[in-house]
Amino acid sequence: MRTRKIPRRSLALAAALAALPTVAVASPAVATTPGAPPVRFVELPSSPLPSDHGQRTINVTYRNDSSTDRTVAPQVLVESPANGPFLSPSSIRLEVLAPDGHWRTLPLGNQTGTLYTRLVPAKLVLHGHHTLNEQYRLTVIGRAPAQGTIEPRVALYA
Structure with missing residues (x-):
């Protein structure tokens, strides 16, 4: 059987690449799996949507x-009026x-x-x-309905 000598640099590179997934998995960045849903939400005080070209700090x-x-994720919801007209992403700028x-x-x-x-x-985390x-900072762009609600909340993960 024929044998082949592998250069040391190749062996070192292969060993380093093999160690990468272990290092990435072992890092303490996020305590939950990426696809895990939140276990609950903490609802924060809501406020009315500002009128045309209005701006509100949240x-x-x-x-x-x-x-x-604890792994958390802040989230801002902007609810349209119950019977429409519904808001579109182009009606609101959120920063x-x-x-x-x-x-x-x-x-x-x-x-x-x-x-x-x-x-x-x-x-x-x-x-x-x-x-x-x-x-x-939420800004109403153009003609958006005068009704609507800004609802901030925090998602909590297991």
Whole structure:
């Protein structure tokens, strides 16, 4: 049987690549699996939708009173009037204040007249006895219905 010598660099690279998945899985970034649904929501005070071209600041605050870390995700829902007209994502601009002090526009999902921010990109680990403080800015663009509700909440994961 014929044998072949493998250069040491190739062996070192193969060993490093084989170790990568183990390192990624073992890192303590998120305590839940990506597809796991929230176990419950903490509803925060709602407010009415501002009128045309109106702007509203929304503060999302949640304290983890536990001594253990908890995976959470802030979310903002914008509810249309019960009987329409339904809001569209082009009617609303929602921004979040980034850690660098700049406002970053968030994409909005739309389902049955409810606009919402996505949970998965917002997931983070909130350490025990720490407080989550997120600030959002909602602007009504163009002609949106004068009725509607802004409903912030925090998703809690197991």
